[in-house]
Amino acid sequence: MMERQATIIGNNVSSLVAAIALADQGWKVKIINPLSSWGGHFGGLTFHNDHFDCGMTFFEFDSFHQYQSDEVLNYNPNLRNDSGRFTSLIKNYVNDLILTKVVPQPKMFFNGEIFGDLIISNDLSIFKKLSIEIKEAIQKELLKITINPNASLHAKNKLKSNLFFTNNFNAISLANHGTTFHNLFIESFCKKIIYKSTTDFLGIYHRGVWLPLYYPETILSQFEIEPQILKYTEFYYPYQGYAGTFVNALLMKAQNNRRINIENTTITSLIFNGCYQLQLANDHFVETNNLVWGLDLFPLIKLIQDNQQPLNYDKASISICFIGILSNMINREFSTLLILDKEFLSYRVTNQNICSRSSSSITKIVVEFNTDFATSIGVIDEAQIKIRIESELIKLHVIESNTDIQYFYCKHWKHSLMIPSQNSYECFNAEKSIVLRKFPDIKLIGNASAFMSSSLNDQIIQGLQVAKQMEI
Template identity: 25%
Template sequence: MTDALLVGNNLAVLVAAAELGEAGRRVVLVTDGRPPGGHFRGLTVEGTGFDIGMVTLEQLGGDRSVADEPALAGYDPDRRYDWTRFAASVDRWQEAQVELRRTPTPEVLVEGRRWPDHLMSDRLDVLAELGTPPSPLLSREDPVHASHKTTGPAYGTVTYAAAALANHGAALQERLVRPFAAKVLGPLADDLLALYHRAAWLPLYWSETVAEACAGLPTAVREHPFWTTSSGFVGDLVRRLEQRIAALPHVTVDPSAVESLAAVPGGWEVRTAAGGRWVQEQPVLGLAADRAAALLGLPPPARPPGASVTVLCCTVRAAAVRDPAACLLVADPAFTAYRVTDQDLVAGVDAEWRRVTVEAGHAADAVADAGGDVGAHLVGELCGLLGVEPAPADARGGHPDVRVLRTLRAPGALAVPTADALAAARGSRAALTEACPSAVLTGALLGPGLNSLGDQVVQGLAAAQRLG
C-alpha cells in the first residue's frame, strides 16, 4: 500500500503529489490518460506555449506571518472565496515555483476608447472621467447590498444581473458592465448567480463605493494587481511542478487511463490500462465530475449551464502593432471578441513575434452560424484593436503580420453557476461521498466555482497536510 494515491490530472493533485513526495512519502499519481494540470497547463503549438486565454496569478497574502495563518484543514469549499483566507500560503507556494512579474494594468474598450480596467482591476477612477451618474444609495440593511455577498442568505439565490443593478445603478451597469457580460455569457447573462460574479470577470461593488467614485472621490477600493511568470506563460508553473515530481524518487506517475476504482479490503483499489494496481484507504480524487461518477457506477451528474468559448492563439509581428495592449477587455458591443491578451507584453518580454490570444463567446457562435470564418473574423478584429494594417486584398496564405496557430471552439465550456446548478452539484457531491466516503475530493468534484488556481493550490496543500 502506498502512503498516498492521487487520481486525476487537475492542479490540486499535482500540488499534493509534489508536497508529499518532497516530504519523503511514497506517492502514486494516476493522471487518467490526460495531460497533468488541466486548464492551467495551457497548450504548446509549434513549440510556442499559450495559456488558454487570459490566465493570471494573484498575490494577496500581504505581510501576514505564518503564525497568523488559519489551518489548511479549515478550508471550506462551501464558503465562496475561502481560498483567500490562505492567500499567504498560496503566495509562498507560487513564489517557490516560478519567478513572478506584475502585469501592466489591463485596459477596457468602452465606446471606442480605452480606459483603465474597471471590470477586473477595480480602477474606479474611470467612473468620474466618463461622467457616470450614481444611483440612489442602497441601504446597508438591504439583503442585496454587496456587503452581504459572501455571507448573506439572499446571495444563495439572487442573480448577478439583479444584484449589480441594485448596487451599481442602471447608468453604470447598462453602459459599462452589461455589454461585456452579454458578450461573455450570451443568453446566460441573466442567470449567473451573484455570488459567482468573478466566474465571468464581472465586478460587484458596494453602492457607496460607486457613489464616491462617480463623484471623483477616493474610495477604499484599490487597484487589484495581477501577476504572471517571467516568460508570460502561466503554463510554466505546471511544467515546473512536473519537473519537481519527476525528480522525486518516492513518486510514481502512471499516465494511463483508470480502468476501475473499487472498494477492496484495506481501502480503495485503482487499476489502470498500463497494468497498475494501487490500493489506498484515502484516495485523493482530481477528476472531472462525470468521470468520477462513471468510475463509481453513479448516474452522470447534471452539467451546469455553460457559455461557449472561442480562443484564437496566434503570433503577431511586434513591429506591425501601432496600439499595443497587454490585456484589453472589449466591452464595446461593436466587436465579437471580449478580450485580447499579449502574453509577451504582460511579462515585459521583448519578442519579434508576440504570443496573443483573442477570446470570444456567444457572438462567435453567431458568426459561425451565419456561415462566417470565425478565425478570419477575429483576426480582422484583432488588427483593428491593435492598430495592425489589415491584410492586402490579394494576400494569399493569411495575414502577413498575424500567424494563426490554433483556433479552439468549446460550446458550453465556461460553467455558469446558477442556484439550480449549485443545488445539483451539492447532490452529486453527496452521492460521490456516499459511494466513496474516504476519498479526498478536489476541484470540480467539490462544486462549481472551485477550480480557480488559488482554490486548487489550497486544496492540494490541504490534502498533502492531511495525508502527510
C-alpha cells in the same frame, strides 16, 4: 513500520501539489493521469513551438482584505474566496518554483475608446470621461439607492447574507450599481462572455463570470471633488514564460521525486473492498487505503454506476484564437484588453509578450470569444472567424494589416465554461452526494472539491490541505 502510501487520480495543479507535499512528508505516492496533458486549463497549448495560455491566465495574490493564515487545515472550499486568507502562502509557494512579475494594468475598450479597467482591476477613472447624461443618470440612481439601501443585498454583506446565495446577480447588481451602470458595464459584457443574462447565475459567484460588484457609495463618490480611490488589483505572470511554466515546474518536481510514481493510463474499475482497488487499462492493479480524486466528478460516477447519464449543467461554449504576430508590427500594447462593445465578437484580448516581458520577435496574442455569441451575429465557420478576428485587431489598432500575422489558430470548447446557476449548483451537489455515499473517505480536490472552487489559488491550498489531513 508500514510505509504510508496514497494514490492520486488527476492531472490538475492540486493533484501535483498534493503529491509533492505528501512525498515531502515521507509518503509513497502514485499519480494516475487518465488524460493526455497536465494542469488542465492552466497547462496551456503549443502552436508553432510557441507556448500559449488558454485565455487570460493571471496569478492573483490579493487577500480580499482577509487576515492571512498558513493553517491550511482551516481552509473551506465551500466558502467563497476562502483562498484569500492564504494568498501570502500561495505567493511564496509559487515564487519558490518560478519567478513572477506584476502585469501592466489591464485596460478596457468601451464606446470605441480605451479606458482604465473597472471590470477586474478596480480602476474607476472612466467616470471622469463619461458623458454628462450618463453621469447624471448614474448619480441620480445611486443617490436613491444610498438614501434607501437594500441592506441585505449591499455588497459589503456578500459573504454574510444568504441572499447572495439565493438571488441572481441581476438583482444584486441593480441593488448596488443602479440600472444605468448595470446596463452599460455589466449586462452587455455578461452576454458577450456566457451568452446569458445576469439573471441566469447566482450573485455570490459573479467573479466566476469576471464581473465586478462595487459598493454604491464607492461609485457615487466618483462624482465628488475627492472620489474614493480603490487600490488597483495587482496581477502577476511568469517572467519570460506563460502560465504553463508553473505547471511544468510542478510536474518536474514530481517527476524528480523518488517517492512519486506517475502512470499515464485510464481506470477501468474502482471498488472498495477493505481498501480501494483500482484496475488500470495498462493491466496494472492498485490497492490503497488513501485515495485522492482530482478530476471532474462524473468520470468517478461512471466507475460507480456505469449507466449513469451526465447531468445537465449550465455551461457556456468558449472559443480561443492563438495568433503569432511580428513584434515590430504591434501598434497598441497592453497586457489584457476587455472589450465591452457589443459590435466586437471578442470579449478579451491578451498580449502574452507584454505579460511575460518577452522580447521575442513574434508576439503571442490570445483572443477569447463566446462561440454562441459568434453564431448569433453570423460568424460561423473558421474562415469567417479568422476574417472577423483579424479585422477587430486592426480596429483595436493592435496591427495595421493582417499581413503582419504569421500564424492563426482557433480552438473551440463546447459547453466548457461553468455558468454558476442554481441548476449547476444542484447538479454538482447531486453528483458529489453520489460519490460520498459510495466512497465516504475519498479526498476530493480541484473541480471535485466544491462548487466553483477550482481557481489556481484554491487548487494550491487544496493540495496542501489534503496532505495535512492525511497526517492526522
